[in-house]
Amino acid sequence: MVDMGVRPSAAPETTVVLAVKALDDAKSRLRPLPPAHDDRPALVVAMLTDTLTAVVAAGPRRIVVVSPDVRVHTIASDFGAVTVDEPTSRPAGWTALNAALAHGAAAFDGPIAYLQADLPAMRARSLQEALDEAADELVDAPAAFVSDRAGTGTALLVAGPSFRPLFGVGSAAAHRAAAAVELDPDHSRWPDLRTDIDTPDDLAAARVLGLGGTTSQLLLG
Ligand SMILES: Nc1nc2c(ncn2[C@@H]2O[C@H](COP(=O)(O)OP(=O)(O)OP(=O)(O)O)[C@@H](O)[C@H]2O)c(=O)[nH]1
Numbered sequence: 008m009v010d011m012g013v014r015p016s017a018a019p020e021t022t023v024v025l026a027v028k029a030l031d032d033a034k035s036r037l038r039p040l041p042p043a044h045d046d047r048p049a050l051v052v053a054m055l056t057d058t059l060t061a062v063v064a065a066g067p068r069r070i071v072v073v074s075p076d077v078r079v080h081t082i083a084s085d086f087g088a089v090t091v092d093e094p095t096s097r098p099a100g101w102t103a104l105n106a107a108l109a110h111g112a113a114a115f116d117g118p119i120a121y122l123q124a125d126l127p128a129m130r131a132r133s134l135q136e137a138l139d140e141a142a143d144e145l146v147d148a149p150a151a152f153v154s155d156r157a158g159t160g161t162a163l164l165v166a167g168p169s170f171r172p173l174f175g176v177g178s179a180a181a182h183r184a185a186a187a188v189e190l191d192p193d194h195s196r197w198p199d200l201r202t203d204i205d206t207p208d209d210l211a212a213a214r215v216l217g218l219g220g221t222t223s224q225l226l227l228g
């Protein structure tokens with residue numbers, strides 16, 4: 008007998024796309040770091056590793072990582088991700104980040120989950136739940152998103168391939184204005200998924216939530 012109360016998980020249908028800029032250019036706002044850990048490329052790698060660990064555990068259809076940095080490609084490959092080079096051009100009015108994300112999604116059909124790559128506290132269960140709720144919204148809406156800890160940015164955007172990602176400063180409002188539905192607008196759930204790391208304060212918040220093993224070992228070990 009089929010249990011009509013249990014919906015299938017959306018993760019196995021979903022392509023997760025992450026963008027990572029060149030490691031030496033990343034996280035300019037993440038300072039000061041404690042002197043013993045003042046190696047931002049290593050921290051970005053650790054956070055990417057913890058993010059990808061959780062993404063893999065969520066069981067998506069595929070993972071795509073877009074980056075100009077070969078070191079990022081090597082890490083992504085270790086997680087079974089498809090690696091994509093930075094696009095060589097971008098449409099007028101597009102930022103480099105959104106062009107990179109759209110370029111990563113371009114070859115694939117089905118729902119695309121654009122996810123921040125610096126979510127070292129994220130648990131697979133939170134991502135799975137958000138993907139499931141996004142799938143429900145995509146029946147009527149072009150996209151759905153989870154805002155970040157501050158409520159102004161976007162941690163996760165799930166959309167069809169034709170929806171233009173609008174990440175950047177104020178992206179929650181931009182995605183809302185493009186008719187994307189905000190998931191859990193009261194911020195009552197998924198603090199781990201919402202905590203992308205831009206500043207030392209973000210890192211402190213992620214520590215309280217519980218950092219993934221690689222970031223934790225780097226900073227605390
Ligand atoms: N592939 C690619 N990824 C990008 C690009 N710009 C930003 N990203 C990634 O998108 C995410 C958010 O980027 P930003 O907030 O602009 O940059 P950041 O390195 O996180 O931090 P700041 O240097 O402090 O702004 C990070 O994972 C970045 O690595 C880009 O042009 N190409």
Ligand SMILES: C=C(OP(=O)(O)O)C(=O)O
Nearest residue numbers: 160161174175176178205
């Ligand atoms: C790009 C974004 O985030 P941040 O710059 O905070 O990493 C965003 O929230 O759209």
